[in-house]
Amino acid sequence: MRPGFAHFLLRLYPRAWRERYGEEFEVLLLAGRGSIRGDLGAAGNVVWSAFRERVSPTPVVARELVTAAGPGSVLALTKMPSAFLPLAMSMTALAVLGGHLILFGIAREADEGATAHIWQILMAGQIPILAVFATKWLRRAPKLAVKVLVLQVGAALASMAPVFLLNL
């Protein structure tokens, strides 16, 4: 198999998987049969396996990712989209709200404006992501997942606090 094609196929796998098996896997792909039919067969197999790995990561890879930054660290979990996206969305919602308060003050508006809609979308949009994170990681790395969930819920509450405290 051509090196460029093998590298492309390898990139289909999640980063954690590539960090663990990437090098040896690429060597295996390069040592493939070389015929077009053989390469296409191997490519199909790799695409399907990479898809499965993305949908349901191998626990040993997940565990390595969790412990990559050292025992008890949540840094590794925050590398994953379902972990950091809710945090980022809450922080963005808070920033949007803060910007609105600075520009227009705390006067309550009769009609919901663009700021309110953006805030609502960001806050509601993170609920399914939080659910995905909890479903995926509470079983595999309960302690670290709880830490990240506490961070996520804390960030969401911080974003909601001004709305309720200032009765916006």
Add this chain to the structure above:
Amino acid sequence: MSSTRDVVFKEKDPEIGHYSDPPLLVLASLAGGAKHGHAMIEDILTLCGTRLGPGTLYGAIARLEQHGWIEPLAPEDRRRPYRITAQGAAVLRAKLTTLHLFSKAGLGRLEAL
């Protein structure tokens, strides 16, 4: 009724008769000594005529490693060999014993047809 003892179906379709349980095939291959990925694929092909795809092979390797049934050795020129653990050998023995009993019983029933 035609005899089930002949192998006409196997000749018509080479896929018939192939056994595909990637984790078990990997364990059986490693029972013959430590191997890296490419050597495992070739060994399994010789062992039972099944060619595992690279993605399937590494899916099996990852899961076997997770169970502690195989373990990685130091890389050799970017290729990492794996070897079967004592626990993996026990699992392989148990599974093959079950398969042996199963095939013996199944073939015995076919003989009676």
